[in-house]
Amino acid sequence: MANQGLLDIRGLKTHFYTHEGVSKAVDGVDLTLHKGETVSIVGESGCGKSVTALSILRLVPNPPGRIVAGEINFKGQDLLKTESSEMRKVRGNQISMIFQEPMTSLNPLFTIGFQISESLRLHKGLSKQGAIDRSVDVLKMVGIPAPEKRVRDYPHHLSGGMRQRVMIAMAIACEPSLIIADEPTTALDVTIQAQILDIMRSLKEKTGASVLLITHNLGVVADAAEKVVVMYAGKIVEQADVEEIFENPRHPYTMALMRAIPHPDEASRSKKELYVIPGMVPNPAHLPPGCKFQNRCASAFDKCVNEEPPLITVADSHLSRCWLAEARE
Numbered sequence: 001m002a003n004q005g006l007l008d009i010r011g012l013k014t015h016f017y018t019h020e021g022v023s024k025a026v027d028g029v030d031l032t033l034h035k036g037e038t039v040s041i042v043g044e045s046g047c048g049k050s051v052t053a054l055s056i057l058r059l060v061p062n063p064p065g066r067i068v069a070g071e072i073n074f075k076g077q078d079l080l081k082t083e084s085s086e087m088r089k090v091r092g093n094q095i096s097m098i099f100q101e102p103m104t105s106l107n108p109l110f111t112i113g114f115q116i117s118e119s120l121r122l123h124k125g126l127s128k129q130g131a132i133d134r135s136v137d138v139l140k141m142v143g144i145p146a147p148e149k150r151v152r153d154y155p156h157h158l159s160g161g162m163r164q165r166v167m168i169a170m171a172i173a174c175e176p177s178l179i180i181a182d183e184p185t186t187a188l189d190v191t192i193q194a195q196i197l198d199i200m201r202s203l204k205e206k207t208g209a210s211v212l213l214i215t216h217n218l219g220v221v222a223d224a225a226e227k228v229v230v231m232y233a234g235k236i237v238e239q240a241d242v243e244e245i246f247e248n249p250r251h252p253y254t255m256a257l258m259r260a261i262p263h264p265d266e267a268s269r270s271k272k273e274l275y276v277i278p279g280m281v282p283n284p285a286h287l288p289p290g291c292k293f294q295n296r297c298a299s300a301f302d303k304c305v306n307e308e309p310p311l312i313t314v315a316d317s318h319l320s321r322c323w324l325a326e327a328r329e
Contacts, residue, residue: 005032006210007056007178012070014048014055016284017063023285025051025065027234030311033178038204038211040225040242042218042257046281048234049214053180056212057091058082074178093123096171100183102163106155112139113151116170123174138169141206142199161192165199172203179204182214197224218261222246230254233282233292236311240318250320252297253277291322299324 014026026048033039041049054060055067058079072079074095079087091097099105107115116138117131126134132151139147142165155163164184171179181200185193201224204211213225221228221242228245230238230253238251249255256277279296282288288295291304303323311321 005034005037006075007031007033007212008071008073009052009056010071010073012052012055012072013068014051014060014065015068016065018285020283021285023283024234024287025284026055027284029070029231029234029236031229031236033210033212035177035210036204036208037227038213038225039227039229040213040215040221041229041231042215042221043231044216044277044281046284047231048284049216049231050182052231053097053182053212053214056180057095057097058087059091089123092119092170092176093174094176095178095180096174096176098164098167098171098179098181098184100186102160102167103155105167106163108155110154111151112153112155112158112166116151116166116173119170120173134173135169138173139166141172141203142166142169143195144169161188161195164188164192164196168196168199168203172207172209175207176209178210178212180212180214183216184213185215185217185220193220200224218257230257233287234284235292235321236319237293237321238319239311240315244315244318248315248318250314250318250325251293251322252299253293256296 009029009031012026012029016023016025029052041052043049051060056072056079060067067080070080079090113132113135116135120126120131120134121128135151136147139150144150144162144165158166185196188196197220200211215221225242228240228242229236230251232253238245238249238254245254246258249258259275260277262274277296282292290306290308291300294300294304297304309321309323311319312325314320314325
């Protein structure tokens with residue numbers, strides 16, 4: 001495959017079969033992530049970001065979900081054709097995931113040290129003491145004080161920020177090639193968010209790992225990513241380098257997301273002046289014909305209602321799914 005990356009996703013479709021009908025959560029996604037690169041997937045809740053991440057690791061709950069089409073090539077191996085026993089060797093070892101709510105991911109009945117060392121013993125064959133020693137090392141790497149003591153603590157002993165650091169430590173313990181971070185800073189205050197992003201950036205530089213960062217926060221994107229993928233209603237609607245996205249967005253949904261970013265000078269203004277994207281994300285089980293953003297877009301015209309625009313190249317490595325993309329300069 002030309003210009004093959006560490007991760008190459010082609011034509012990925014993940015659907016959920018519900019009483020309302022078939023919900024097309026991910027509907028034909030193409031994505032490439034190269035070694036050492038940070039790519040961010042952004043969009044509102046329900047756009048397909050997290051389902052894309054779960055599909056990579058084949059963790060989509062079945063039923064009701066199922067990956068119905070596509071390829072997920074990781075280091076040249078199609079994960080969708082990989083045996084379940086081999087996928088267990090990939091998860092946590094070659095590809096790890098940082099979930100957005102650590103208290104639902106950390107087991108309250110086991111110590112922090114046990115939960116980190118479990119994957120080390122499974123994937124790296126370390127002894128019990130060797131795994132604990134490595135657990136102390138990775139806790140130290142993510143900035144947890146007194147890691148020798150913390151390995152004996154339980155999740156409820158730690159603050160939210162500390163628990164998130166533990167999740168990062170678990171993710172990097174086996175030195176994976178790819179880290180998927182699903183809204184890793186959502187539940188944290190701004191100061192802790194900045195610390196977590198600094199830790200992830202530093203660890204990426206030290207380990208050379210690639211990062212797939214999933215977020216709805218464009219401030220996080222600007223600070224952490226090199227390339228941005230904007231998703232809406234299960235599809236990629238825009239993709240470009242981070243500077244290009246912020247300086248020259250070519251899709252009305254991206255423009256609306258930019259407009260909705262709060263600015264410091266708005267602190268003294270009335271809340272009524274804060275921009276909100278009109279309307280709602282369409283139900284993925286009842287998607288409209290044509291452009292999926294048509295009912296929220298001020299620029300929509302007849303063609304948008306009847307024909308879905310393709311994802312086209314509008315500039316060097318800049319893609320947009322809009323009939324007016326080429327006219328926007």
